[in-house]
Amino acid sequence: MFTWRERLEPTGDRYGVEWAVTDRHGGSSLAPFASFNLGAHVGDLEEAVSTNRHRLAHELGLRVADLRLMDQQHGSAVALTPATSGAGEEGVPAADALVTGSTDEALVVLVADCVPLLLVDRTEGLAAAVHAGRPGLVAGVVPAAVQALRDLGATQLEAVVGPSVCPRCYEVPAALRDQAAAVVASAVSVSRSGTPAVDVAAGVVQQLADSDLDVSVRWLPGCTREREDLYSYRRDGRTGRFAGVVRLLPPERVA
Template identity: 45%
Template sequence: MFLWRAEVQPGVSVAFTDTNAGNLALHVGDDAAAVLGRRARLEHIAGIAPRRFQYMNQVHGNEVSLVVEPDAGVESGTAGEPSPPAPTADALVSLGGPLAVMVADCIPLVLVGAGSSGPVLSAVHAGRPGLFSGVIPAAVEQMRAFGATDIRAWLGPSVCGNCYEVPAELRDEVAAVLASAWSTTSWGTPALDLPGGAASQLDALGVPVEYRGPCTLENESLFSYRRDSRSGRFAGLVWTHD
């Protein structure tokens, strides 16, 4: 169910699911009722039910959606239960509401900060376009606008710099903006190191990285789009305890 899970500070947990939790995405051709059932099971196992994880409609951009109430929207509702649509964004920020980000090679980034009235949480979908367009600085800025201090980061599993092969021109384009993302595959071809690029952005923002997950392409207990284009999606999660 969980590749990694920890209470990262009193009353706040972070986790990353694996293939045992099943596909958690509604946009990959899976049966919607089955997906919603898996999400509900995950919420019970995490101990947040009847609260729900807030998912988002991810578009590889840098839009940040503020989640004031822990209302999961249609992306995590129970089958047959009406709910408002999930926000179209690539980062969510809340004042304690449970958050989720879905991936299958991109970075599921979770951020936790301390606010004046409790934890400030964020879940970020950080793929190549998102890193390039600054989704991580945008999420940290919104957390700080909510008064967050002492922000820390957890970089979930993603494709690593030894495996993420790209054309040389694309590597050069990204590296011109984010030099730390320049890489070479283990077989000697141009590549991008997304976790390295994300870590350098976080370092520049004064946000320490507490955890870095394994490579999705190398780990068959995780979904990987590059290994299987019909892949499902696993999730990065953050929540507060009742």
């Protein structure tokens, strides 16, 4: 169910965090989505996706209604969750970054080659889940998410960059590589066959390093296209989505 999972307990005034990256195992979906597909718009059976999402929520000690997902656009829009924005109406926002200050919900970013980025400020009690593919990198979703957190008071971020397609496996037309390079130089790369490629994760890491905030980055290893335990759109086309998930845990202090 998880290829990576970590729980950092709250200490004193400091929030804890539970964050994870799911894999293909332990779910109810059948081929070609087998088995822990969390994406509802890929052609999988609704019941299977629902069962898988319930399992994910249960693992995190939450209800499925406490999972916050996005209608991902490959853009740079940032949405605050209902609990954080004060909006009464729940919905799935059209956005590529979700931000919360609530400890009662988990943010979920769905991917199958794009970069799942998770961010927390454990002093201020803020978290974000960001969907950064090549278009999102170029559109600036990472700086937009960091700015949104900063606007809410964040000063010091911890970041986890999840597995994504590696540049050896991500050949693109030269024009697209050049477009990415114009935004963030570290995204320039070369494919396994020597053709132009984009290193989206390197670009994300560079954008975090370039931000005005103090960001400590952990970059998880693994290429989605090369790892059978993760979904890869480039490898399989019709396939499922795995997830980056982040949930804040309340500090020990009594409010």
